[in-house]
Amino acid sequence: MTSTELHATTQVRVPDPAAAMDLLCDFYREHDCDVQQNGEITVIAAGPGTFRLGTGDQKLGITVAAPTDTGVSQLQTNIITLIDRMVPGADVNCRWQGAGRGRAANGKLPNFRELTVGNVTDLGPDMRRLRLHGDDLSPYRAGSGIHVRLLVPPQGETMPQWPGLGENGMLVWPTGENRVEQRTYTIRRINVDEGWMDIDFVLHGDNGPASRFAGHAAPGQLVGVTGPIGNDLPDADWYLFAADETGIPAVCHYLEALPTDKTGQVIFEVSGPGAKIDIPAHPGFETVWVFRDGTSAGGSAGHGQSGRANRADFATAVCDVALPDDGRRIFCWTASEQAVHRQLQQHFRKECGLGRDQCLVMTFWRAEGQDG
Numbered sequence: 001m002t003s004t005e006l007h008a009t010t011q012v013r014v015p016d017p018a019a020a021m022d023l024l025c026d027f028y029r030e031h032d033c034d035v036q037q038n039g040e041i042t043v044i045a046a047g048p049g050t051f052r053l054g055t056g057d058q059k060l061g062i063t064v065a066a067p068t069d070t071g072v073s074q075l076q077t078n079i080i081t082l083i084d085r086m087v088p089g090a091d092v093n094c095r096w097q098g099a100g101r102g103r104a105a106n107g108k109l110p111n112f113r114e115l116t117v118g119n120v121t122d123l124g125p126d127m128r129r130l131r132l133h134g135d136d137l138s139p140y141r142a143g144s145g146i147h148v149r150l151l152v153p154p155q156g157e158t159m160p161q162w163p164g165l166g167e168n169g170m171l172v173w174p175t176g177e178n179r180v181e182q183r184t185y186t187i188r189r190i191n192v193d194e195g196w197m198d199i200d201f202v203l204h205g206d207n208g209p210a211s212r213f214a215g216h217a218a219p220g221q222l223v224g225v226t227g228p229i230g231n232d233l234p235d236a237d238w239y240l241f242a243a244d245e246t247g248i249p250a251v252c253h254y255l256e257a258l259p260t261d262k263t264g265q266v267i268f269e270v271s272g273p274g275a276k277i278d279i280p281a282h283p284g285f286e287t288v289w290v291f292r293d294g295t296s297a298g299g300s301a302g303h304g305q306s307g308r309a310n311r312a313d314f315a316t317a318v319c320d321v322a323l324p325d326d327g328r329r330i331f332c333w334t335a336s337e338q339a340v341h342r343q344l345q346q347h348f349r350k351e352c353g354l355g356r357d358q359c360l361v362m363t364f365w366r367a368e369g370q371d372g
Contacts, residue, residue: 004067005049005065005066005067006065006066006067006068006069006071006072006098006099006100007063007064007065007072007098007099008063008064008072008076008096008097008098008099008100009061009062009063009064009096009097009098010061010062010076010080010094010095010096010097010168011056011059011060011061011062011094012059012060012062012080012083012090012091012092012094013058013059013090013091014058014059014060014083014087014089014090014091015058015088015089017055017056017058017059017060018055019087020055020060020083020087020090021042021053021055021060023086023087024042024044024053024079024082024083024086024087025037025042025044027082027086028044028046031046032345032356032360032361032362033045033046034356040054040055041053041054042054046075046078047071047074047075047078047229047230047231048066048067048068048070048071048074048075048145048229048231049064049065049066049067049071049072049075050064050065050066050075051063051064051075051079052064052065060083062079064076064079064100066099069099069100070110070111070139072098072099072100073100073110073165073169074110074227074229075100076096076100076169077165077169077170077171079169080092080094080168080169080170081169081170081171084170092168092170093168094168095167095168096167096168096169100169108164108165109162109163109164109165109171109226110165110226110227111139111140111225111226111227111228112162112224112225112226113134113135113136113137113140113224113225113226114134114160114162114222114223114224115132115133115134115197115222115223115224115225116132116133116134116219116220116221116222117130117131117132117133117217117218117219117220117221117222117223118130118131118132118133118196118219119131119219120217120218120219123200123277123278124270124274124275124276124277125203125271125274125275126202126203126204126245126270126271126275127200127201127202127203127245127248127275127277128200128201128203128214128215128217129188129198129199129200129201130198130199130201130214130217131196131197131198132196132197132198132199132223132225133195133196134195134196134197134225135195136195137190137192137195137196137197138192139227139228140187140190140192140197140225140227140228141190141192142190142257143232144228145227145228145229145230145231145232146186146187146228146230146250146253147184147185147186147187147227147228147229147230147250148184148185148186148187148197148199148225148226148227148228148229149182149183149184149225149226149227149229150182150183150184150185150199150210150223150224150225151163151180151181151182151223151224151225151226152180152181152182152183152209152210152213152223153180153222153223153224154177154178154179154180155212155213155216157178157222158222160174160178160180160222160224161174161178161180162174162180162224163180163182180224181209181210183208183209183210184229184364185199185200185201185210185249186199186200186249186250186253187199187228187253188200188249188252188253189253199249200248200249201213201214202245202246203215233254233257233258233331233333234331234357235329236262236328236329236330236331237262237263237324237328237329237330238262238263238264238323238324238328238329238330238331239254239258239262239263239264239265239285239330239331239332239333240264240265240266240267240318240321240323240330240331240332240333240334241254241255241264241265241266241267241285241333241334242266242267242268242269242314242317242318242321242332242333242334242335242336242344243267243268243269243333243334243335243336244268244269244270244314244335244336244337244340245269245270245275246335246336246364246365247334247335247336247362247364248268248270248277248279250333250335251266251268251279251333251335252279252280254333255279255280255282255285256280258282258284260282260283260284261284262282262284262285263284263285264284264285265285265286265288265321266279266285266286266287266288267287267288267289267290267314267317267318267321268287268288268289268290269289269290269291269292269314269336270289270290270291270292271291271292271293272291272292272293273289273291275291276289288317290313290314290317314336314340315336315340315343315344315347318334318344318347319343319344319347319351323352330354330358331358331359331360332348332354332358332359332360332361333359333360333362334359334360334361334362335362335363335364336362336363337363337365338363338365340363341361341362341363344361345361348361
C-alpha cells in the first residue's frame with residue numbers, strides 16, 4: 001500500500017478466523033488474484049486495489065486500499081459480500097472507518113447512473129447492441145475500466161427501485177416484485193460529451209435477466225449501471241486474445257485501443273458462420289474463428305483452422321498457439337465457459353509458466369450440467 005492510496009478498516013466477527021482466512025484465500029487464488037501470506041497477515045491484490053487481512057480472537061481485521069474513494073467502496077462491498085456468503089457464522093454487521101464512508105452515508109452505489117435505452121442494433125443472430133443514454137458519464141470514460149455492473153429491473157418496470165449501499169458495504173437489494181438483477185458487461189464504446197455508452201449483449205432468449213432485457217429492449221426503457229470495474233490492459237509487444245461471445249466485446253474494445261505497432265493473435269468462438277460479427281481491423285493481428293456447429297472455421301491472411309462441434313476445440317485452438325520466445329513481452333487474455341477456463345488456466349500457468357502479469361484467464365458463465 002502506498003501513501004497515495006485511500007484506506008478503510010473494519011473488523012468482522014467469525015467463529016474460526018483461520019478457517020475463514022483459508023476460504024477467502026482459496027477463493028481469490030481461484031480467481032487469479034495475487035495472494036501473499038505472511039504469518040497471520042495476508043495481502044490480496046484484487047480489482048482496483050488490495051485487501052490486508054489479519055486474524056484475531058474470533059475476528060478478521062480488514063484493511064482495503066485503492067487510489068480512489070470509488071475503488072475503496074467497491075472493495076468494501078466485495079469482501080463483506082464474500083464473507084457473508086462463504087464464512088459460516090460470520091457477523092457482517094460491521095462499520096468501516098476511513099475512506100468510502102460517503103457512499104454509505106448517502107446510500108448510493110459507486111457512480112450509479114440510471115440510463116435510458118436509445119438505438120437497438122442487431123450485430124448478428126446472437127448479439128445485440130444497445131446504446132444507453134445518461135447524465136455525467138465521466139467516471140466511465142476511456143481508461144477508467146472497461147466493465148460495468150448492469151442493474152436490470154423487472155421487465156416492463158417504468159419506475160425501478162434501485163439497490164442502495166449499507167454502512168457495512170453490502171448492497172441492499174429491492175425485494176419481491178421490485179427485485180433488480182446484477183450482471184457484468186463491457187463498455188463497447190462511450191462518448192462522454194454526448195452522454196451515451198454502447199453495450200453488446202449475447203442473446204439466448206429469456207434465459208437470464210440481461211438476455212431477456214436485451215431481447216425485449218425498446219427505446220425509453222431504463223437500466224442502471226455502477227462501476228467502472230476492471231484493470232487496464234498491460235503493455236506488451238505481442239497479445240493473444242481468445243474469447244467466446246461473452247468476451248468478444250472486450251477484445252474488440254482492446255483492438256480499437258491498441259497502437260498499430262502491436263502484434264498478436266485473436267481466436268473467437270461462436271455458434272456458426274452466420275454468427276460472425278464485424279470486428280475492428282488491426283494491422284498486427286490475425287483472427288481465427290472457431291464454430292460450434294461443426295462447419296469449417298477460417299482465419300485472416302490465409303490462416304485457417306478446423307471447426308468442430310464442441311468447446312474442447314476452442315480450448316485446443318488456444319493451447320495450440322505458439323507463444324513467442326524471442327524476448328518480446330507477451331500477454332494472453334481469454335474469456336470462456338467455466339470448464340474451458342480451468343483448462344486454459346492450467347495451460348498458461350502450469351504448461352507455459354506465465355505469471356499473473358503475463359495472462360488473464362476469465363470466465364463469465366457455466367454450461368448446464370457442468371460440475372462445480
